[in-house]
Amino acid sequence: MTEHLPALQVVVPLIAAPLCALLRPGRAVWLLAMATCALCLLIAALLLDQVLARGVISYAMGGWPAPWGIEYRVDVANAYMLLVVATIGAVVMAFARTVVEQRIRLPASKQPWFYTTYLLCLTGLLGMIVTGDAFNVFVFLEISSLSSYVLISIGRDRRALTAAYQYLIMGTIGATFILIGIGFLYVMTGTLNMADLTARLPAVADTRTVRAAFAFLTIGISLKLALFPLHLWLPNAYAYAPSAVTAFLAATATKVAIYVLLRFFFTIFGAQFSFGTMRLDVILLPLALAGIFSASVVAIFQTNVKRMLAYSSVAQIGYMILGISLVSVTGLTAAISHLFNHALMKGTLFMALGCVSFRIGAVSLDRLAGVGRIMPWTMGAFVIGGLSLIGVPLTAGFVSKWYLILGALERGWWPVALLVLLTSLLAVVYIWRVVETAYFQPAPEGRATGEAPLALLAPTWTLALANLYFGLDTSLNAGVARRAAEALLGVGP
């Protein structure tokens, strides 16, 4: 069965999703979804193991060989991404049961549909990563996007509906632009297979159509990954979605869009065309810096902590784009490493907030007063996630910041390195506001609440401890990330 792993990675959650919808509401639905997520994680781990040992895996869908059929192609870069998404998918699914049962605007009879939608979203995200076919990327993008709009809209706050609608409009524009870009490439080359596109594009690269395709893809993907100033859909969507959904989407959806960006610009167009001819770095670098700076500042002034973290996500995406715009192995390592580290830290932070809102019912800053003493474990996880977000040594966040600064210095851009350090201080400010309120302000009278249930704490702490573990053992989030960066740039072994 091992030769079918690339297909199974997508097929397993795809089959489990309709099965969840058929089951009666109850514990069994969650068990099936949880088992599916665990199986996805196992498959992703096996795939990464195979790729590291034996190199690129190619799988021909339906037995039609590439470039005619749809090829699933797994190299170090997407095996690494599969592991990130599958890990978060499994951890958040463990967290989701309690949230779905008690904190979502869905009657019990409709709760199985949450798991169906979640698994479909996971299918789409995994599919975008695993496929080696440009059009297939679009199809899976739509699967994941449509299901994520639904997931966001079931938040308890009625504003979740408008947030989801806003995201739907922006996301659809993004997806349409991506489709137009892919269509132009197909017109010029007659192929949709990524490897085949790489081979055929240089011959037609100097045409207006290909340049237009490049532009459409840049804007479309930037919308999906919420690059400043196209990030306006993100804060509301993250703030009003149910906490489990926010944790899942914040840690995966934008990351997968960044992976798509890497795949298109480094593998399909090639770094030479994207950054040598089209000078994409000249656009990305200022946008990344502006995004990091402005989103961090805006985050400081938020009163809703979930919204604050959402703005922080925009800033963190800026760091990844900054790493990409350095166009060096070190810079790309920083970006790819941050994909993983940011998933860990934001997963921890949003799940810790989920624990808080489970007990207190809100996550506005003034309601958090004194929570540090009432819910020591929850806030402990939040602090670890916060430290990792700031980039304190011995946490995962430090690893990517280190490579980012190293990459900037390599290029001799010391002002950029300085700005990265400076904006880390902004992160200190907004995390500190939460810590100060939670630990140093007295809890209001008459609030009888205790620690969050273990079913919520266990997944939260799993990710919190992972933040610490991957701060010390960097063989995966720096070692494998470096190999992925080398594979994307086409250098090294």
Place this chain on the structure above:
Amino acid sequence: MKQYSILRLITKLLLPLILLFALYVQFHGDFGPGGGFQAGVIFAAGFVLYALVYGLDNARRLMPTWLPRLGISLGVLIYAGVGVAGMLLGGAFLDYGVLDPHDPVHGQHLGILLVELGVGITVASVMISIFHAFAGRGR
């Protein structure tokens, strides 16, 4: 709609033709234009026409809401099931050639027919469910 007898009569005449045409588009899809998606939409359109003319209650009696809800899942499972069957019979996912051990071409026909059937069932069910969801608002 009781007073529009012409409308009611024409609907009654057209309905079997619409459904038949849907089935034609469905099963003729691998020889001519068409396929599961189009067929599903045509099938659902026939149903929606019936609901518009004869009212939602009659339409619900014709097709209870649990049926399309089941169909949504069933279609996807047929699709994925055919793919997995190909995998179990020694081919790749969605490799129809291995479905018939004697004649790969026959296997290809069988595979695409079943997969398109899955697509058709899901699309028709989704369309009908969306109609139910909108038409049934405020009830």
